[in-house]
Amino acid sequence: MGLESFIDVSPDSHFPLENLPYGVFRPKTICRESSPEVAAPRPGVAIGDYVLDLSVIASAGLFDGPLLKDSRCFNQPSLNLFLELGRPAWKEARATIQKLLSVDDSTLQEDASLRKKSLLPMNDVEMLLPVEVGDYTDFFCSMYHTKNCGTIFRGPVNPIPQNWFHLPVAYHGRASSIVVSGTNIIRPRGQGHPTGSSPPYFGPTKKLDFELEMAAIVGPGNELGKSIDIEEAYDHIFGLVLLNDWSARDIQAWESIPLGPFLGKSFSTTISPWIVTLEALEPFACDAPKQDPHPLPYLSEKRRINYDIPLEVLVKPAGEELASVVTKSNFKLLYWTITQQLAHHTINGCNLRPGDVLGTGTISGPDKESLGCLLELTWNAQNQLDLNGTARSFLEDGDEVIFTGCCQGEDYKVGFGTCTGKVLPAISIDK
């Protein structure tokens, strides 16, 4: 039987006492005639259908462990300061919160005034970005995705580049345009490949896609010039989120010779608001795929861990009521682990900072039903998907994309909630 909270948590909830994911929220503005106040962002933890306001808990002096009792880390508009403290502080916070919310503890349970101040119905809060993102890196760690992209763009001969089995390939992404789940996605404009001798296409992208990814959120990080040893990489990862690396395939294909993706990606990247900690994911740890060839020593780890996190993508077509499942994949399919990604990222001395986002790359599986983006699912629009009677090759205006991910325990779940975004039409231009 799972842990029991004094708060009623449905067995289907993503957020039981075993999970306790961290986010940043603000109470929704109560409209008053005279003073429309906007509440300050503050850290919170999800429990069932409630959010526990950690700034209130901290101000009440309930973080009384040695590492957190004098910390201001929960009186901040982001989790960055908490992330910087590292795993011992994270464990202390988790123990404190799990005890406070437990049915066996009276501190919060029997203090009606504190309960009212600190526990807010999820519907009454607005979720914000959980971290200030200094840098965002996107990896390319699914072998199936790599093989499919290679085949589509460069043909079936050696679709996986030679370097891919030796290092986790990655590129720098755009930090400024990372947005939280629920933010609308404006269809980007840009250039596409010219036909014949005419100038390049210019206009709204005709190939708007999602990419099913997850991302590691970096903890303490490292100084410039120092590398993080792979056996210590785990302690630099706070937790995971869902990530949608929205992609404009026509813009991307035309611009990215020879320096890689740029405007085809930088218009928006969506992450889920709740960071699920590695502590909460521990029961779902599993062996990562065997690697052949064996990686270089700096990428070799004693135990290669992935997590068994079933993932789903649903698309709700414009004007329709129902969302259709378009793919089912799993985080455990990744060839390069998040600890390998992090060790590789710092091997040249590059400094990671608290709150940095390391995207896994599109997580595709081996089957037709487990491909992580429309490019693969429709084979670059050669086929169409049937969404409950509506046909799609790429995304159309008004379509909504919904990611979800959830680990199944014996009698409880550890879930990520959803990561959603609705496509809005491109803005018009005069010139």
Added chain:
Amino acid sequence: MGLESFIDVSPDSHFPLENLPYGVFRPKTICRESSPEVAAPRPGVAIGDYVLDLSVIASAGLFDGPLLKDSRCFNQPSLNLFLELGRPAWKEARATIQKLLSVDDSTLQEDASLRKKSLLPMNDVEMLLPVEVGDYTDFFCSMYHTKNCGTIFRGPVNPIPQNWFHLPVAYHGRASSIVVSGTNIIRPRGQGHPTGSSPPYFGPTKKLDFELEMAAIVGPGNELGKSIDIEEAYDHIFGLVLLNDWSARDIQAWESIPLGPFLGKSFSTTISPWIVTLEALEPFACDAPKQDPHPLPYLSEKRRINYDIPLEVLVKPAGEELASVVTKSNFKLLYWTITQQLAHHTINGCNLRPGDVLGTGTISGPDKESLGCLLELTWNAQNQLDLNGTARSFLEDGDEVIFTGCCQGEDYKVGFGTCTGKVLPAISIDK
């Protein structure tokens, strides 16, 4: 004749009253036995061999124009808030500072106490990064550099990719590892291409290079989803700095298929501490190269402006006393202007923020003596450079690289100072 300051400015100085570049500094710590204080970073302006402390000027109430009189923008550890205010505030600040430092004004000149507090010898300050960099983008705007790189890596047939003449190609860079001039550069470790069937090379890079670039520092920027019209792009650029995009060519070549440069660049990027404003550069504006084919409307501007900024790279080999000039180039050679770069960057709705850095890409000229990196100068180590008797193909430990750039007016200069870095040996590893 140039403008005259009451401060003695040598005719060779990069920083006369016509320049007034902005930076962030802190007074050097005076060692005291009891309390080693570290002074707070604050904005300053260079004048001759002095730095004017803008936090002192602001606190004295001397920024009395309508836009700045109540602003806290000079009581900050970075210039970001000032950059956000936009060109009208920048012009007001420039007029105020130019007047205060002028021989014709008595306010500062005749206030010995304020002079002493606000004017610090450059030798007594430590220069810091002038901005907090949210995102760093590196463009690829020199046709000569593009052609040479293409020839070296892909052969002499069509060395310039087809897209290059239609858009300013770029990639996202790493913001965290941007450092200020004078910071030592630790030789990065990483993987290089394997030979035959052996595993990839791993160790310190054997092909450490510099890249002679400049960078535009972004002002107000734009909201996510909105583009900046090219005719308004100028007002979003505060000024320019020198930028050294240190590159490990072996790491870069092996890792960058298919997503572009990553660890071959992210170990360090150096910028000069002084941002020279577009106002100061105005007398050196010149026509940018004609473009054929004509760019798409969103990249077409009424007047295409570059600036005539002669640039030089010197290398001081390890153990030697003298630095040798290895290249002479010029900012005015760039095919894509900084306003085109900025308009392109936002055409997909990507948001720019104050303090963002837009690197131009390596600025190579048409001649052997004007190539902007060692890759080109030594044709990927096929040749060697003779540095006053010392031979170099790529950089060796202990080498120091010095960039400088300076516009020549009738009887004054508007210069950038230097952008320097010394190469330190790679850190060793146990595994």
